[in-house]
Amino acid sequence: MSTINSIQQNDGLKNPWAVDHPAMLKLLQTDADAGLSAEEVVKRLRSAGYNKIESGKRISLAMVLINQFISPFVLLLGIAAGLSFFFKEWLDGIAIIVVILINAIIGFLMELQAEQSMEALKKLTRVPARVMRDGKQIEIPSEELVPGDILFVESGDMVTADGRLIRLSQLQTDESALTGESLPVEKLVPPLNEQTALAERANMIYKGTFVSKGNGYAVVVSTGMSTEFGAIARMVQQAEQAATPLEKKIAIFSKKLIWITVALLVLIFTAGLLNGKPFVSMLETSIALAVAAIPEGLPIVSTLALAYGMLRMARHNVIVKKLSSVETLGGTNVICTDKTGTLTQNKIEAVYIHIHQASTEIKLDLPNQSIHFISNTSISNAPAYHHLGRVAALCNTAYFDLDGKGETESGDPLEIGLLKMAYCAGINRQDLQQLFPKIDEVPFSSETKIMGTLHKNNEGYYIAAKGAVEELIARCTSVLEGSEIVPLTEEKRNQWLDIAEKRAQSGLRMLAFAFRDEDVIPKDFLHQLTLTGLIGFIDPPRPEVRAAIAECKSAGIKVVMITGDHPATAKNIAVQLGLAKETDGVIHGGTMKHFNELTQGDKEKWINASVFARVSPKHKLDLVTLYQNEKMVVGMTGDGVNDAPALKKADIGIAMGERGTQVAQEAAAMVLKDDAFSSIVLAVKQGRAIFENIRKFVIFLLSCNLSELLIISTASVLNLHFQLFPLQILFINLVTDVLPALALGVTEAEPHIMQRKPYPSETPIIDKERWTAIFVYSIIISIACIGGVFTSHELLHNQEGWNTELCNNVLFYTLIFSQILHVLNMSFEKGIAFYKTEIFKNRYVWYAIILCIAITVLSFLISPVRKVLDVSIYGWNDWTIVTLFSFLSFFVIQLIKRLRWVI
Structure with a gap:
């Protein structure tokens, strides 16, 4: 058995914070001064492996691309394209394939960075480490650290492995990234209880944290995936990314659409055969119906609407990495x-002051160099308050300055907070340091929990001290009450301790401050001090x-x-x-x-x-x-x-x-x-708007496409003299599906969108109420279009008999213009005048309407396009019929919406 394997099987390494450091060195078979030998390092590296974070199973680029095609909706489009090719409807099939490819490419490009968390973990380990090897301190790549190495860290370093501290000097680490603890952790060497929580293991340093003050030596106990950092990395690998609500809803919606389409096709196909229609003819009609029923533009419009939402959020400092996440916040x-x-704010700020029989909450106003005394303004005139400010400025090794360029600071965050308080109290630290030059210092340590400085002044010597309340009060023999220094009795001592404890329970970090005047240099200047007050600190909201x-x-x-x-x-x-x-x-x-x-x-x-x-x-x-x-x-x-x-x-x-x-x-x-947490609220609003917009253009697309389905099926089942051709259906879908739907996708949020509760997670994109509206809208559009054909025939061309081509043309253009105007019906905010709705105010909707009308007119004016579409309306009378019945469908839908028969 190798050395490292025998070490790893020892129970002492399970809780290294509970083991005395000499025993830990012995357990790891290493020397505190010499470290490991080069030969031993090679052995341990071979057994323990490199000190790096292992990547989880990554998704290849090919799979990311393939995943774009794995959805019920894409499958439905693929079937429609296959049937189109089978019946030699080449333009229909190619158009559907192009839509599928464009949607897949956009999704692929937008999600390339979605699975890179493990790469980020790797990058954090690519820093050097200073260790003792063969009695010398050398710098090595952190990946080569092994258990038993003696690691040296100092202020500014990132800790590169988990280690048990063996000696230190004023060492503090920022472990907020690992534990969430806002304040720097004061480190110590003695062992702790086995049950000590991660955030309280003061004799340990952990991979991925930072040294904020001091320096120290630690024996490495864990590397790579065995560290606390590695344990989190393993959880990141194992945590499954849940499908977003939007992805789930679109999947459910797609399945419903498939069954509705199949049911209608079977019904119409069977009805046609029963009416004596030829089998092949009905099969071709079914293909036309499939093209009409499936909103080919839905995937690409959804993708582009979400992408536009991403751009909007970016303007509010919110970067979205996955398209479907844009909508998720809305729910x-x-x-x-x-x-x-x-x-x-991730800063330490003084917020509470207590002196003899007086206390106040304070608020610092840095720009105006002032302190707001919230509950007791008279405290500012007390001698104890002035001594408190003097001690805060003198007994301090941090740096803070505020000028026209902004704040400049360095050092311990708590001491920076004290300097800010002194600055706002009107204390000029440089002048004070000239009046009280420092001649000696006792630095803060985890053993004493006190810091003291000795200063020379014109009258002799001045001692400034700060530290943990119970520790500093134990060194005080007097207290400043008013302008008098009186003995600190046991009763008064307990009163001060009770005040500090009560404030600590409310969430403040409490420090005590003391001073002492002397005529000659004292031998031990951190005794017989005079307590001047307490200050409470917090990371302010x-x-x-x-x-x-x-x-x-x-x-x-x-x-x-x-x-x-x-x-x-x-x-x-x-x-x-x-x-x-x-x-x-x-x-x-x-x-x-x-x-x-x-x-x-x-x-x-x-x-x-x-x-x-x-x-x-x-x-x-x-x-x-x-x-x-x-x-x-x-x-x-x-x-x-x-x-x-x-x-x-x-x-x-x-x-x-x-x-x-x-x-x-x-x-x-x-x-x-x-x-900024407030940016989340803006993102929530945008997310809700995106979901509502998706609903709007889905309702628009389905009601338009269903109207085509109803028209084709009615003409087929009733054996009417007119019908829409597959190429005309494709042209209608390309003109009316994409541009108006895109305009709906970028509509501003409704006025009261943030005053309603979130929809339950199971709320579908199209619920029962909206399905009802879709069917009602499509029936009205279908009746208006067929009504326009019959009106044209009866009023203008009855004596000529049924002109199949003219009837087809009137139907074709009435349907196009009805669908274009239908986009203005997509506001569902109740109690708002039509001209005040978010749809009416959306300039992109008007751009889409104008462009769609222009394309339609050009399709008639350009001879080759007119021949391909097989259209040729004879005169202005027929155009008048087309226009009137197009507006009729719009006004009827507006009327029933106002009557609240549908949404």
Whole structure:
């Protein structure tokens, strides 16, 4: 058995945070100072493999293209094309094949980037690593790290493997991408309890996180797919991308259309045979009916309408990577959102001050260099407040400046927050540092949890200190009350601790501040301090989010916060944003069962909750699965590596563009370029508009094509003297199906679209009410067209007998103009005057009407086209009949819509 295999079988590696670091070094058979030998590295690399993320099974480009042809609707079009070729209707068949190919090419090009999440995971590993090998620190490709390597990291580095810390200096890491924790994690060396949650394993560093402060050495315990990062990558591979609601609805609709078409064809074919029609003649008629019934333009119009929606969203900083995802947001009724950087600004800001018998919430106004004291304005005159600002500026190693070019900052985020507070308090830090030059410093450490600085001034020496409340108060012997320094009794000490604890429970991170004046340089200047006050910090919410959440609620969308942060912090932000009430509970990840173990009561509790804290990537995946099992359409926002599996699993994954990791962006279907939650509301509105537009042009296409079907079947069954020819049907479909439908696809949203609840996920594209409207519309158009033929014959040509060619021409043009005008009937907003509807205001609809009329007129004026279509209306009288009956169908449909007999 190899060395690495024997190591990996040891139970100590399962919970390395619970093992003392000397024991961990012994377990991994490595040396803290010398590291591994070159020979041992080769052996371990051979056994453990390279430190890289393995790709899941990827879809080839060929399969992406083939998938564009796998749908019931494309199958229906293919059958129609095959039958056309069989009966030598070459133009019909070629036209249908062209439509299929164009639709497939557009879909293929738009979805090339849909499966690239694992490539993004790979790219994150292509960074160097500094390790101890044979007693020397060297730099190697991170892929060559093995368990037992001694890894060195410092501020600015990305951690390249999971490691157990063995020594450090003021080390802090930003683990928000992995755990969702907004604040940097202060690292330590001593072992922890085996049950310690991922976000609280302070003696570990993890692959894919970043060092924000200090430096340290760690022994590598896991590489590649064995890391926490790798576990998430495996979940991304295993998480199945659910078919979007639109894809499901189009599939269901296509199947219904197939059965309706087949039923009508069988009925008409049988009726013709019973009437003595020749078998071949009825078969050819059936082909014509199939061409008439199938809206060949539907796939391409749907694709282009969705593409236009993508362009619209891009103007609002929303990038959509998959066409069908554009509509999905419109049906979304649950948005699961991360807190850090999505609902909040991903910054640390001072929001609360407490001094002796006085406290206030504060709001910083950086541009105007002022602090707004929300609940107590008199605090600004207190001596303790001035000492608080002085300590905040002096006991600080960060940098902050604000000029005409914007903010410049570096260092610990919390210390930057303190400098912003000092800046707004009118403190000029440079002047203060000249008055109080620093001569000594005790840096913050995970052991003491205190930082102190010693300064020289004109009167002697000034000590400034800050740190964890309980630790700093333990070093204070006095407190500043008013302008007097009084002893800090045990009773007063407990009062201060109670205040800090209460505020910490509300979600604030509390720090204590103290000072001390001395005439001579003290030997130990972090004792006998004078407590001056407390400051509370929080990652503040984004200002526009509260209104966005309110709009989501009015639109019937439930917003759920899912974060790896502290429960109290999550609750505080949720209450501020109107996401939860003070009385609402927070579900802690530590109490969440495995999905398979959930009772019905547990499921109801999860569904009704609005805030989940300390959750793991697996919890997020389980929540998305639960919502989807309850027939909810789930939108999931996120920016970290830990969000990737849930982003991929959700109906619509929404990644952050500015702060989001590449993994999250590649796993998601949409990316918010500005990270603004409010952009989601705009996207929801656009998604709803897209779904309504799809409904509009589907109703338009089907009612137009069904009218053709009714006309052909009526003429065939009743053995009338006129009929439409297959080539004429194709011409009608090409003229009236595509341009008006495209115009409908880019219609603006209806005025009240965000004031209704989302449609249930099972809502079909065409429901019973809309099927009724389609049949009514098509019957009216059919009656008007056939009525125009009979009127022309009876009023103008009765003495001449039936002129089959003229009857065909009147029918042909009446049907075209009736269908062109029918596009104006596609507004379904009730109680709005016709000229105020979104359809009437859509300039593209008018462009389409004008262009369709122009094409129709040209088809008559151009002799070769007229001969191919076999049309030749004799005079203006027949054109008048065509025009009158075309408008008659329009006005009758408008009347029954106003009477609300149909939608």
